[in-house]
Amino acid sequence: MSSITVGIAYTSGYGHTRELANAVAEGAASIPGTRVAMIDVAAVTDDDWQTLDGCHAIVFGSPTYMGSASGAFHAFAEATSGRWTTRAWQDKIAAGFTNSGSMSGDKLHTLQYFSMLAAQHGMHWISLGLLPGWNTTTASEDDHNRLGFYLGAGAQTWNDQGPDAVHAADVSTARHLGRRVATHTRRFADAFDPAEVGAATAG
Numbered sequence: 001m002s003s004i005t006v007g008i009a010y011t012s013g014y015g016h017t018r019e020l021a022n023a024v025a026e027g028a029a030s031i032p033g034t035r036v037a038m039i040d041v042a043a044v045t046d047d048d049w050q051t052l053d054g055c056h057a058i059v060f061g062s063p064t065y066m067g068s069a070s071g072a073f074h075a076f077a078e079a080t081s082g083r084w085t086t087r088a089w090q091d092k093i094a095a096g097f098t099n100s101g102s103m104s105g106d107k108l109h110t111l112q113y114f115s116m117l118a119a120q121h122g123m124h125w126i127s128l129g130l131l132p133g134w135n136t137t138t139a140s141e142d143d144h145n146r147l148g149f150y151l152g153a154g155a156q157t158w159n160d161q162g163p164d165a166v167h168a169a170d171v172s173t174a175r176h177l178g179r180r181v182a183t184h185t186r187r188f189a190d191a192f193d194p195a196e197v198g199a200a201t202a203g
């Protein structure tokens with residue numbers, strides 16, 4: 001079976017979301033034959049764009065700022081418009097994760113925004129694939145998916161704490177997302193070659 005590359009296109013203002021990006025990377029890398037490329041979209045280079053173009057999957061990640069992805073992520077998303085035109089990311093796998101100070105904090109909107117971005121590019125969205133945790137009297141805040149998201153991984157970190165305080169259950173949930181993305185990307189890997197997608201779409 002061919003190897004795959006999972007790109008993690010993320011941004012983090014103060015380091016909290018970076019912890020989750022690292023966990024997604026760890027999870028993806030645990031699937032044999034998977035390479036991981038970490039791309040800080042706040043400082044994306046020409047080489048980074050080429051790396052993303054060669055990825056089989058791209059996982060979007062951002063803190064939730066003012067109810068959506070951060071300004072840095074939005075600038076990156078706008079900069080993908082040339083690739084929208086050429087369909088360069090058509091049929092890649094996509095997924096997403098976000099983190100914010102409040103339990104909700106409107107971060108569902110950030111995940112929705114990521115899935116919309118993926119759809120505009122013709123990508124295939126991978127959901128979190130976990131039942132919600134922490135929703136019965138016998139459940140625990142240490143459960144996987146403790147905040148009960150379906151669309152992607154949603155994490156909560158206290159506003160007055162540093163990156164070390166990112167919740168272990170959220171880190172573990174992000175690791176799960178990375179594993180799930182890599183697992184499903186492998187299933188797609190033999191079905192398309194990213195380098196040929198543009199030509200196939202144009203035809």
Ligand SMILES: Cc1cc2nc3c(=O)[nH]c(=O)nc-3n(C[C@H](O)[C@H](O)[C@H](O)COP(=O)(O)O)c2cc1C
Pocket residue numbers: 011012013014015016017018062063064065066067068099100101102103104105106107157158159
């Ligand atoms: C400009 C700004 C806007 C924010 N907006 C929200 C928000 O809408 N909802 C929320 O729950 N937290 C909000 N927060 C808190 C951040 O989501 C939280 O501190 C997060 O851990 C930051 O992640 P980072 O360190 O990766 O940047 C905001 C923080 C900043 C600086």
